[in-house]
Structures are given as C-alpha cells and as structure tokens.
Amino acid sequence: MAEMGQRILIVGCDPKADSTRLMLHSKAQTTVLHLAAERGAVEDLELEEVMLTGFRGVRCVESGGPEPGVGCAGRGIITAINFLEENGAYQDVDFVSYDVLGDVVCGGFAMPIREGKAQEIYIVTSGEMMAMYAANNIARGILKYAHTGGVRLGGLICNSRKVDREIELIETLAERLNTQMIH
Template sequence: MKKIAIYGKGGIGKSTTTANLSAAFSEMGLKVCQVGCDPKNDSTRLLLGHICRKTVLDVVRDNDAITSEDIVHTGYNQISCIEAGGPEPGVGCAGRGIIVALEKVRELNVLSDMDAVLYDVLGDVVCGGFAVPIREGYATDIYIISSGELMSLYAANNIAKGIKRFALRGVVRLGGIIGNSRNTLNEKKLLQEFAARLNTYLITFIPRDSIVNEAENKRQTVIQYAADSDQAKVYRKLANMVLHNAKMTVPTPMDFEELEALAEKYGSKN
C-alpha cells in the first residue's frame, strides 16, 4: 500500500492537487482512499461533488457505536473519501480532532484493502495533531507543495523540519517538492534550487491554468472535468511519478536567513 501525505502552506493548492492525484490513481485501477485532515472538511469536495456532510468527528459526537459505512463516502470513480472534521469554531483544538479521527479510522480498519491512501494535511506541523500522519506511521511518503512565494517556501521549510525529526526515528521520508505555480519571477528555478538545498528534488512543476478554477467551480477535479486537457496530463504524470518514486530522502532544512537569501537571489530580473 502507498501511504502518502501532502503538506504545504494553507491555500497553496493541497486539496486540489491531492484530489487530482487520487483521481489519476483511480484511473490506473488502484483502490484509493483520500483522507482530509483539515477542520474545514473540504479536501474531498472535488471527488464527492459537494462538501462532506458527515465527518468522522460528526459521527463520533453523535454515536459511540459507529461502523466504517458511517465515515467512508464514495466519490468519483469509486474513490473512498474520509473527512476527519474538527471541533465547532472557537471550541476545542483542531489538531486534537485530527488525532481522535485518525485513531477511529485505524480502529475500524477501513484502509486495510486500499492500494493507495492519501492524507491531505493542513500545513501546520507546529501543532502535534497535524503531525500525526507522519508521527504515527499513517503515511510514509511525504510531499510538500510550494510556490515560489517566500511565505510558501517558509512553510515548506518548516514542514521539512518536522519530517526530518520523524524520519530520524522511523520510515517516513520526503518524496519531493511539488511546485504549484503562482507565476512569480524565476519560480521554477527557485523551486529547483530550494528542493536541492532540502536534499530532495522538484518532482513536478504544475503550471497555473484557469481550467483548474473552472473545474473547481463545477465541483470536479480537472481529471474528471477536462480529461484530455494539458493540465490533466500534468496530474497524471505526477501520479505516475509518485507511484514509482524511489528518491526518498531525509530533508536538510535551511535557516531563515539562508531561505531569505535564496528567495532574493531569484527575485530579481537581473
């Protein structure tokens, strides 16, 4: 089983990328489950065609005796979709909610027959709850999504620190940086060097394309909405690379001054 976690700064495109990866894997004939680890419970929206109406925490709050059917929802191309959910706004810790939800998923053994499980995780490894997929062995192959924007790189570097910490005492490894373009200056070159500094590589560079927004407005992945588009081909190629990736590493994060200097190096037309 491939156990994959996708991390990155909030708003960088984690859910969109993860959902398109899930769709591409399902096209390969794999049995796929996507697990949303964000209290907004919108990770699987493009696969289900709507916001998940029952998260794991919703079900747990309502009923102690639950079954896998209560928390697993079927989406596009028979992809299994699970949303961890979170506490009511202003009440409780969202990270703690992730812990409770994933423990329930493990207890019910709903992932045992999957070929690929993808965890879409809120990009905050400062809180222990969001580190659970890599800390507790739910995922072993970690990918970080980043653009060439400084704060996106800063978040990615912090995530790499967390991955390094857990990699040194387990099997978790960094599989690469997924570049999600924001059309910043020298963006691809910057991401290539950033990845190299982290002891990994830029596994793909996803171009900015309006068809992504079109698909999202239709509540679909690009794979479903525009199956023959160039953007769909990018996601399929990424899925194939992730499935067969053997370049798994322990990252070497930078200090902030080094990161700033790197961004400055590529942030000029000269």
C-alpha cells in the same frame, strides 16, 4: 494514480473539511468529528457514514475539527485516524493521502508521520512564500521523525500559481531540503 488502477484513500485533516470536495463533486462532506459530536462518541459511528467514494473510486474521509474556541484540531485528527484504523479503512488501499495544514506546528497534525503511518511524503506547494514556508515546516517535521518512524520526503509537487520564477523557487527549496521537484 486512481486512473492507473491504484486504490486511494484521501483523509482530509483540515477543520474546514474541504479536502475531498472536488473528488466527491459536492459540498464538504460530513466529518468524523461532527458526526461523533452528534452521536455522543466516535465509537457510535460506522465507517460507511464517514467514508464516501468519489471520482474513480477514490475513498474520501474528512476528520473535521472542534467547535471554534473549544478543543484541539490536532487531537481531532488523532481521534479520526484512530477511528479509521480500528474500523479497517486502511485495508485494501495502495496509497493514503493526508491533506494537512502546513502552517500549523501542532503535534496532532504530525500524527501520520510520528506514528509510522506514512513511509514517503510528497509535499504539494506553490511558489508563493507562505506555501513554501509551510512546505519547509512540514519538511522539518518529516526530518524530526525520519530516523524513528522510517519516513522520508519523496519530493515537492508544484501546484502552479503562476508566480514569477515559481519553478526556480521551488527547485531551490527542493535542493535545500535535499529532495526534488516531482512536477
């Protein structure tokens, strides 16, 4: 999409902060939560400190997560997304990609869906059972908020892992979810 001139923002919502590494050609970037912890509050941050520009002009942000055993990763995502919103990160953007953990059912991970920040969602999965389980969980979350938030499942994208019968498995899952396999 970026190669077609679309303006893209990737928001990594995984405590590992590894969603944007390849786009930035670097190690994991400094996260919103890490920098906020260093400074004392998220209000002490500037957008430019946490939003970097990567390959083909794609804007990249990592929400990060709390110190292990302390806090809630979902709450951290809500904090990061609110910070981005309040500081204009979503202005002049055509598409936003939220990279969320699929195997977690915490409400914080569903925040982009629940609060109407997403209109159409594409789930990247593979033919591995845990990946399809995660895709199914995300689809269930989408369905829960489809009527109130106006969000819909646009389809499944196969990130092929060369699993036996992978395409068949994902097409079957897509059919059961009343959607399609895009790629």
